[in-house]
Structure formats: C-alpha cells, structure tokens
Amino acid sequence: MLVLLRQGKIAKWFSGIGQEAISVGTALAMQPDEYILPMHRNLGIFTVREIPMNHLFSQFQGKPGGFTKGRDRSFHFGTQQYKIIGMISHLGPQMGVADGIALAHKLKKEKKCTAVFTGDGGTSEGDFHESVNVAAVWDLPVIFIIENNGYGLSTPSNEQFRCKQFIDKAIGYGIEGVQVDGNNILEVYHAVNSISNEIRNNPKPILLECMTFRMRGHEEASGTKYIPQHLFEEWGKKDPVKNYEEYLLKEKIVDAGLISIYKDEIKSEIEKGLEITFAEHDVKPDTEAEMKDVYKSFHFIEAKPATEKVSEKRMLDSISDAMKMALRKYPNLIVMGQDIAEYGGVFKATQGFAEEFGKERIRNTPLCESAIVGAGLGLSINGYKSIVEMQFADFVTCGFNQIVNNLAKTHYRWGQHADVVVRMPTGAGVGAGPFHSQSNEAWFFHTPGLKIVYPAFPDDAKGLLLAAIEDPNPVMYFEHKALYRSISGNVPDDYFTTEIGKARTIVSGNDLSVITYGYGVHWTMEILKQHSGISAEIIDLRSLMPWDKEAVAESVKKTGKAIVLHEDTITGGIGGEIAAFISENCFQFLDAPVMRCGSLDSPVPMSSELEWNFLPKKRFEETLLKMAAY
Ligand SMILES: Cc1ncc(C[n+]2csc(CCOP(=O)(O)OP(=O)(O)O)c2C)c(N)n1
Numbered sequence: 001m002l003v004l005l006r007q008g009k010i011a012k013w014f015s016g017i018g019q020e021a022i023s024v025g026t027a028l029a030m031q032p033d034e035y036i037l038p039m040h041r042n043l044g045i046f047t048v049r050e051i052p053m054n055h056l057f058s059q060f061q062g063k064p065g066g067f068t069k070g071r072d073r074s075f076h077f078g079t080q081q082y083k084i085i086g087m088i089s090h091l092g093p094q095m096g097v098a099d100g101i102a103l104a105h106k107l108k109k110e111k112k113c114t115a116v117f118t119g120d121g122g123t124s125e126g127d128f129h130e131s132v133n134v135a136a137v138w139d140l141p142v143i144f145i146i147e148n149n150g151y152g153l154s155t156p157s158n159e160q161f162r163c164k165q166f167i168d169k170a171i172g173y174g175i176e177g178v179q180v181d182g183n184n185i186l187e188v189y190h191a192v193n194s195i196s197n198e199i200r201n202n203p204k205p206i207l208l209e210c211m212t213f214r215m216r217g218h219e220e221a222s223g224t225k226y227i228p229q230h231l232f233e234e235w236g237k238k239d240p241v242k243n244y245e246e247y248l249l250k251e252k253i254v255d256a257g258l259i260s261i262y263k264d265e266i267k268s269e270i271e272k273g274l275e276i277t278f279a280e281h282d283v284k285p286d287t288e289a290e291m292k293d294v295y296k297s298f299h300f301i302e303a304k305p306a307t308e309k310v311s312e313k314r315m316l317d318s319i320s321d322a323m324k325m326a327l328r329k330y331p332n333l334i335v336m337g338q339d340i341a342e343y344g345g346v347f348k349a350t351q352g353f354a355e356e357f358g359k360e361r362i363r364n365t366p367l368c369e370s371a372i373v374g375a376g377l378g379l380s381i382n383g384y385k386s387i388v389e390m391q392f393a394d395f396v397t398c399g400f401n402q403i404v405n406n407l408a409k410t411h412y413r414w415g416q417h418a419d420v421v422v423r424m425p426t427g428a429g430v431g432a433g434p435f436h437s438q439s440n441e442a443w444f445f446h447t448p449g450l451k452i453v454y455p456a457f458p459d460d461a462k463g464l465l466l467a468a469i470e471d472p473n474p475v476m477y478f479e480h481k482a483l484y485r486s487i488s489g490n491v492p493d494d495y496f497t498t499e500i501g502k503a504r505t506i507v508s509g510n511d512l513s514v515i516t517y518g519y520g521v522h523w524t525m526e527i528l529k530q531h532s533g534i535s536a537e538i539i540d541l542r543s544l545m546p547w548d549k550e551a552v553a554e555s556v557k558k559t560g561k562a563i564v565l566h567e568d569t570i571t572g573g574i575g576g577e578i579a580a581f582i583s584e585n586c587f588q589f590l591d592a593p594v595m596r597c598g599s600l601d602s603p604v605p606m607s608s609e610l611e612w613n614f615l616p617k618k619r620f621e622e623t624l625l626k627m628a629a630y
Contacts (some may be wrong), residue, residue, distance in 0.1 A: 001043075004274075005220055010060040011073050016041035018183070018215030021240035022147055024048055025188030026115055030196060035101045035382070037085045037094045037116040040075055041147065041214070049082040053273025054280075063280045068414050069293075070283035077414045078381075085381060086414070088405050091118065092127030095144065096371035096402060099131050100378020100386075102140040106203050107334070107360060107384070113196040115143045121152020121160055123169075130371035135205035136173045137366055142205045143195055147182060149214040154226045170207040182210030183240040213238075294448050295473045296417035300499055303466070305492035313491040316484035318458035319423075320349050322465040323387065325495050327357050330385055333469065336363045336372050337389030337423075346391055347425055347484060369399030376420035377406050385419045385469065393424035393478065394438045407474035408449030418474045421465070427519055427567055428599075428615060429482040433606035439518075439568035439599070444476045445545055445577070452544040453500055454478040456521040458489040460542055463498025470497060480518050487522065503548035505555070509537035512561035512592075512627050515552055515578055517541040520565045523617045527624060534628045544574055549581060556582050560591035561627055565620050570598035592630035597623045 004010045016023060023044025030036060038045040046056060059066030060074060067077035067086075078085040085101070087094050098116035105112040118128060123146060135142045146166045150157050163169060170177025178195065180187040188210060195206045213235035217224045224232075248254045254262075313321065327333055335350060335357075341364040344351030353362040365372045369390065376386040390396050396403065399422075407418040428437035444450050451473055455461040461479065468475035506521060507528070514524045514536050521540045528536055537555050541547050556562045562582050564575035575596040582594045597620045605611055612618070 002220070004060075010057070011062060012219065013060065013074060014040035014219050015214075015216040016043050018235060018239065019147055019149060019212045020044050021185035021188050021244070022145065022182045022210045022212060025185045026143075026145060026192045029189045029192035030113065030115055033083055034112050034196075035083045035085055035098070035114045037087070037098050037101075037114070038075060039087055039091065039094070039117040039119060039122070039147070041119075042075065042117055045084060046075070046082075049084060051079070051082055051084075053270055054276035057273050057277035058280060061277060062283065063277060064283050065277065065280050072413045078410075078416055079414070080381075080416070088409070090125075090401055090405060091122040092125035092131075093370070093374050093402055093406055094118070095127055095131030096134070096374020097378040097381070097406065098142050098144075099134050099138070099140055099371060100375035100380070100384075101382045102135065102142045102203075102378070103138060103334075103375060104379050104382030104384050106138075106140060111200040113141045113143060113200050115145060115192070115196075117145045117147060119152060120146060120148045120150070120157060120166070121155065123166065124152070124160055127370055127374070130366075130368035131374065132169075132173050132175070132205065132207065133366055134368060134371045134375065136175045138363075139204045141199040141203040143192065143199070144205060144207045146207065146209045147212055148209055149212045150231075151214060151218075151227065153218045153222070166207060166209040173207075175205050175207060177207040177209060179209045179211065182212035183235075183238045183243070185240055185244050215239075293415070294412050295451075296411050298471050298473065300467065300471070300497075302499060303495055303497040305494035305496040307494055309493040310490040311493055312488050313458045314485050314488050315455075315458045315461050315479070316347060316349060318461045318491045319465060319479055320351070321491070322462040322469075323350065324353070324356070326387075326466060326469045327353070327361065329495065330469070332383060333385045333387070334361050334363060334379060335387045335389065336365050336375065338365055338367055338391045340364060340389055345389060347481065349389070349423075369395055370402050373399040373402035373420070373422065374406060376422075377402070377410065377418050380419040381416060387421045387423060387469065389423045390425065392436050393426035393440055394435050396422070396424060396440065400443070403444070403450070403474070403476075404447045408447045411473070412449055417472045419472045421468045421475045421477050424476055424478045425481050425484075426478045427480040427482055428604045428611055429519065431606055431608055431611060432481075434603040437604040437611075439566070441476070441478055441544055442568055442573050445574050449474065450545060451475040451500055452478070453542065454517045454544055455542055456480075456483065456487075456518055456540050458487060459491045460498055460504070460540075462491050463496050464500065464542065466495065467497040467500050471500060475500070478518065482519060483522070498542070501543045501546040501548060503551035504540045504542055505551070506538040506540050507536065509535040510559055511535040512563065512624075513537045513539060513552075513555040513559045514563050514565055514624070515539045515541065515555070516565040517544065519567050520616075520620075523620060524565060527617070527621050531624065531628075534624065536624070547578070549585075552578065552582065553586055556586045557589045560589055561630065562586075562590070562594045563597060563620075563623055563627055564594065565597040565616065565623075567615060568598055569601050570596060570616075571601050573598045592627060595623050595627055
C-alpha cells in the first residue's frame, strides 16, 4: 500500500500499521453475516471478509470495478454482499447507523451482533455520546470498539479527553466496558467472541476499548514529527503481526517454511489483484448515469382511493391518518421521535399509536437527533422503513449531518438507499420565536439526494405522506404547524398516494401566476379574495424537490407574469431558483420581471407584531398589486 501510494497509484490511504490485530481479530470473531462498520484504519475487516483484492484496488484507485464507481475514496464505501458499512468522513455518524442495524436485528428477533469502530478522537464527537446512549437505553446488541491509539490526527489524548480510560465512560452510560491489549490478536478475538456470544442472546451494547498505537502518520503526507520517537520504539516491540508470528513459531503451530508459503500466497494474491485493476479502464463520465444514481430508482404507481368515501379532516388528523395506514400496510415501518409514544408527540400526531402498534414500532427516543436519523439509515440498511419525527423542524440542525451527508449521499456513493421520511413541523405565525418557527426547507433543497414535500391541504398531506413513505429515498416532509388545526378539508378515507413532484393549480387565472407552497398558498387565497379584479393563477408546488417545472412554465407562458412567494427568508430561498428558472426558460413570454416575496432576512421574532412584520403576507399584497399594474 505504501509503495502504491508513493507511486501515485492509489488516491488516499490511512495506514493501520500497528493496529492490525483489532480489525482482524474482530472480523474473525464476528459471524460472516453480521454487520461491521469500520473506520479508516480497518483494512483487516475488508481482507478477512475476503473481498477480492482487485475490487479493493479498483475502489482505492477510483476505477469502475470499485464499490463507488470512482465517486468516493478509500474505505468510504459499504457493501451488503460482505456486510460491511463503510464510513463517511465525519467519523462519528457511523455509530448511529450501527444502532439502527442492531435495532432491525432485534426487531426481527435475529440473534445478531453489530460491531462499529471509532478512534479515540472520534469519541469526542456528539455522535459517540448519542449513539452509545441510545444503544444503552434500547438494549441494542452493538459492540462499540474504540481503537485507543493515543492520537487523533496530531492531537494527543491529553488534549482530546480528560478520562483515564474509555471503559470508565461505559459506567456513565450504564453499560459494561471491556479493555484489551489491542496489539494482541488473541485477546481481541476472544473478547469479541465472548461479547458477541453474550449480546446475541442477551441484547445490550458493550464498549470495547482496544489499547494500541498508530505506527505511521494520520495519513502518509502528514508525517509523525509530533509523536515522541521513544513511543515508536516501545510500541514497535509490541507489533501485533510480528509478535503473533513469533508466538505461533514458539508454539510450533507454524514453521518458517509455512510462513514463507503464506507470504508468497498473499503476495501473489495482491499482485494478481493489482494486475486486474491496472488493466481496468478509468471511469468514463456519463452525466445521465451520474444523475440517475443520486436517487434509488422508484416507479411510482398512483394508489387511488378504493371508495369515494371522504371525511372532513384537519391537516394534523390527515397526517396522523396517513401514518396509521402506512403502519398497517408496512409491518417493517418504524416511527421514532421524542415523546411520540404514550404522550402522542407534542402536536399529538401519534396520539394512540403506541396502543395500536406497540412501543417497539412507535419509539420514544432520547433527546438526540443525530443518532436517531443515523438509526433510520441503519434500519433501512437492514430491511426497515422509518419515519423520524423532528419535534420542531428547527431541531433538525442537530441531525443535519446525518441527513445531508448520510441519508442524502449514500445511494449515489455506493447504491444503498435510505428509506427514511423525516417529518418537519415547520413555520411561523404561532408566536414561538426564533427556534420554534423557522422555515428551513432551502437547506435541504440545496442537497442532492433528498426529496422534499410540503403540502398545504389535508388531502395532499395524506397523499404525499403515503407517497413519501412508499418512496425508498429519503424524503423531508414539511408540515406547517399553523395549518395543523386551522385548515380542514375533505380527505378520502381510503389509502391513496399523491405523486411527488407534481404541482396543483388551486385557482386558474390569466393575469398573473403566483407560485407558492405551504402557508403561502393560504395567504394568496385570502388576499386574492380581497382583489377580485385580479385574475391570478395560484400554483401550489406541493413538492419542492423535485419541483414541477412544467406546471410553472405552462402557467407563466399563459399569464406572462410570475410572483414567487414563500414564507422562508428571501435571500437564498427556493424562490430564487424558481425565479431563475422562469427567467431562463420563459423570458420571451414575460410581460414583467419575475418578482419574489419572502420573509425579512432576519431571525423569526416572537411577538405577533414583529412576526407578521417579518412574514411576507403584507408585502405580498403590495407585490400583487404592483405586478397586476405592471
Ligand atoms: C467531523 C470531522 N472533523 C474533523 C475531521 C478531520 N479528521 C479526520 S481523522 C481525524 C482524527 C481522528 O482521530 P481518531 O478518531 O482518534 O482516529 P485515528 O485517526 O487516530 O485512528 C480528524 C480530526 C473529520 N474527518 N471529521
């Protein structure tokens, strides 16, 4: 590996020299069909699971025969075939994913253990705390393996954490911690073997601390100058490979001849693998294929209501109804969120769910967004669907990384879909101030790999939520808190789906088009009632990603004028994208400049006067009149 790296034949490699016993011992002790979630130093996981060398080399060199078709580097890939779920660069998120995988095993009553790795540096991330805590509370059969090698990049342990050893942290989580000499493969093997045997039958997490040392730099370019030389000498004597070889010789289990045969065999395996990879052509960019893999392909088939029966429902009841129907339809659907079980959620969207579906499926979570969104991905990897309720859309910030880097990118990177719907009670107009009122759909709009829906009416709320749950891709589902109980409408009683990506014309008109969504639709309807002389066409986008370009273009071509209205702050809002699209594609049909209307570029204020000054409703009326008169 070192030679290849120096020759520029592999893109990046993080050496595990000195730490091999941990990867190899763990992978040998785990059953071959149990998931392992490794880190950047765990080459041994991949080789013990017998991934052909050429696949690994093609991955490292970004060739088509790798696991990511040249899209991601080194060990940043997963493979269901070998039950290895690779990392994203952010390190800690792996642990929440492991929780989800283990939860799926537990729900399926499979006696399986999951192993996840972190470095000692990675334990400083919030994800470590959240994930270990969730695993502890939910009794998940996960081994959290900490490779304590004394450094996180260049930062020594005493600048990284104050605890003496990590097993002490286990006490704080109410779980067991085991410490082993990570340079002794037999110790690692026996520890993982006995822990996994125990937790397969008696599910619970265990923290396994492996004491070790990194014999090379963080990565090859960064060197090791910051590490005192004597440490290399001391740990060099404990080299796990050399010591084990000597032990096997001493015990007469192998002799020099056998060792040399093994080494030749391995060398030839490596060389053959390299030859195949070197002969392989480079990836050829194909834009269509690149875009196709951003999402898992999914053929939407509209489900029509079986009967014509309808009931008047509030928005909130409709959302609740959709979730109930989905829970009945999909036995593998799990709902997770804070206070959603007996309490029914802060908005009562899951009232009565725990009684009907049980607390295994309607899961109260600890107060942690990142580990739970990660667990959603883990559930998806292991055969489940999930809905994750953010208590308020604002709190998604704490699960942001898992959404934009894990849920959104996994399918593009290595073909694993993330079958997760994140429910986002959003929006202002409820006097709740800057942290319970934000419109943050634009954060996700800019992240390839996510779908976004945002219904404005109870029937769409049901049809779109059911479509989102059917869709195997990650969907951000925005539901406006102010509309929960203020808007009612007839909703089909039966199961039905509404296609994601299709706008709805609320009112037809000829003078101008108002393109909007969410609360904006209701503001527009209300204001237009006061201006009956203006024939405006209201387009409710309903879906923001993908959004219905055809419907927008068709309307603008007819009316020649477009206002884009949203509740979100104006700068960097979705309206900018829509306005740009109209300008680029409908310019010759326009009789006026495209106008945008959004909230002030300030945080959302609390007091009603300030809040309605912040929101664009009043300014929209002015814009409407200006546009009509243009
Ligand atoms: C969230 C995040 N911050 C910073 C980095 C940059 N980084 C990569 S590895 C690393 C140190 C990791 O240390 P440790 O977890 O102890 O693992 P080791 O490299 O020692 O095996 C850092 C800071 C990152 N990858 N992710």
